Amino acid sequence: MDTGASLAAIEEEARQAIAAAPSLAALADVRARFLGKKGSVSSVLRGIGALAPEERSRVGEAANASKERIEGFVRERRETLERAAQDHALAARRLDVSLPGIRPPQGHLHPITRVERDIERFFAGLGFSVEEGPEVETEWNNFEALGIPPDHPARDMQATFFTEGGHVLRTHTSPVQIRAMSGRQPPFRFIAPGRVYRNDRSPRHSPMFHQVEGFMVDENVSFAHLKGILYAFQRHMMGAEVELRFRASYFPFTEPSAELDYRCLLCRGAGCATCSQSGWIEAGGCGMIHPSVLANCGLDPERWQGFAFGMTLDRAAMLRWGIPNIHLLFEGDLRVLEQI
Numbered sequence: 628m629d630t631g632a633s634l635a636a637i638e639e640e641a642r643q644a645i646a647a648a649p650s651l652a653a654l655a656d657v658r659a660r661f662l663g664k665k666g667s668v669s670s671v672l673r674g675i676g677a678l679a680p681e682e683r684s685r686v687g688e689a690a691n692a693s694k695e696r697i698e699g700f701v702r703e704r705r706e707t708l709e710r711a712a713q714d715h716a717l718a719a720r721r722l723d724v725s726l727p728g729i730r731p732p733q734g735h736l737h738p739i740t741r742v743e744r745d746i747e748r749f750f751a752g753l754g755f756s757v758e759e760g761p762e763v764e765t766e767w768n769n770f771e772a773l774g775i776p777p778d779h780p781a782r783d784m785q786a787t788f789f790t791e792g793g794h795v796l797r798t799h800t801s802p803v804q805i806r807a808m809s810g811r812q813p814p815f816r817f818i819a820p821g822r823v824y825r826n827d828r829s830p831r832h833s834p835m836f837h838q839v840e841g842f843m844v845d846e847n848v849s850f851a852h853l854k855g856i857l858y859a860f861q862r863h864m865m866g867a868e869v870e871l872r873f874r875a876s877y878f879p880f881t882e883p884s885a886e887l888d889y890r891c892l893l894c895r896g897a898g899c900a901t902c903s904q905s906g907w908i909e910a911g912g913c914g915m916i917h918p919s920v921l922a923n924c925g926l927d928p929e930r931w932q933g934f935a936f937g938m939t940l941d942r943a944a945m946l947r948w949g950i951p952n953i954h955l956l957f958e959g960d961l962r963v964l965e966q967i
C-alpha cells in the first residue's frame with residue numbers, strides 16, 4: 628500500500644468532515660475518528676512496524692505532519708463554532724433602543740408633606756421662617772409655659788402620652804413658640820409644622836396627626852394683622868371666594884382667643900353632612916399671645932405683642948383630596964396614595 632497516498636486521502640477526508648461539523652460536540656467526534664487512539668492516522672502509525680526500515684521514518688514523519696495539519700483544521704473549526712455561538716448569544720441579548728422604554732414606577736411626596744411644603748412656601752412669601760422642635764417635649768414647654776398648670780382642665784382635653792422620664796409626646800406644636808422665643812429678641816415671624824400626639828381615635832382623629840403653628844411678635848402687632856394673614860392664607864388654600872368667621876373662644880395661651888371657621892364649600896352655608904348641618908367648618912384656633920407666655924420666654928409683655936394660630940395639616944389634606952377618613956393617610960396603602 629502507498630502510505631503517502633492513503634495519508635493524503637485521510638487528510639482530505641478529515642478536512643471535509645471537520646469543515647462540515649455542525650457543532651462542538653460533532654467536531655469532537657470527528658477529531659476522535661481521525662486522531663483518536665483508534666483513529667485513521669493512528670492506524671497508519673501502528674502499521675509502521677511492518678514497513679521496511681528505510682521507509683519507517685519517512686512514513687512516521689509524514690503521518691505526524693498529517694496529524695498536525697488535521698489538529699490545525701480542528702482548531703480553526705472550533706474557533707469558528709465558538710465565535711458563532713457567542714454571536715448567537717449576544718444577538719439574543721441585544722437591546723433594541725428604538726423600542727419604547729419600560730417606565731419604572733415613580734413615587735411622589737406624601738399628601739401631608741405636599742400640604743406642609745405648600746404652607747411653608749406661602750408663609751415664606753410673607754417673611755416667615757420655619758422653626759422646628761422635638762416630638763418628645765418637657766412638660767414645661769408643652770403645658771406650663773403655655774399657661775396650662777398640672778391641674779388645669781385643658782390637660783384633660785389633650786389627654787396624652789407621657790414617657791417614664793416625665794416627658795410628654797407633644798400634644799400641639801405650640802411648645803415650639805416657647806423654644807423659638809426663649810433667649811431671643813423679637814421681631815419674630817415663624818411657622819412650626821410637625822407631628823403631635825393625643826390619646827384620641829375616631830374617623831376624624833388619629834393618635835398622631837400634624838399641626839402647623841404660626842406666630843408673629845413685634846412692638847405693634849395686633850389682631851388686625853392676624854386676621855389679614857389668616858384671610859390671605861385661607862384664600863391661598865381654599866380659593867378667593869372663601870368666607871371666614873372668627874368666633875370667640877378660649878385657649879390658655881392666647882388672650883383674646885378665637886376659633887376660625889370657614890363657610891362650607893360644599894353647601895355654601897346651607898348645611899350638609901360634611902359641616903354637620905352648621906354651614907361652617909372649623910379651620911383652627913388663634914389669638915393674641917398671652918402676656919404670661921411672653922413673660923415665660925423672658926420677653927417684656929409691655930413692650931412686645933404677638934399673635935399665634937394653629938391648624939391641622941391633615942384636615943387640609945383631607946379636604947384638598949376628598950379623603951373621608953384620616954387613618955387612610957397613615958396606613959401606607961398604595962391604592963390610596965397612588966390616587967393622589
Ligand SMILES: [Zn+2]
Pocket residue numbers: 891892893894895896897898899900901902903904906907
Ligand atoms: Zn356644608
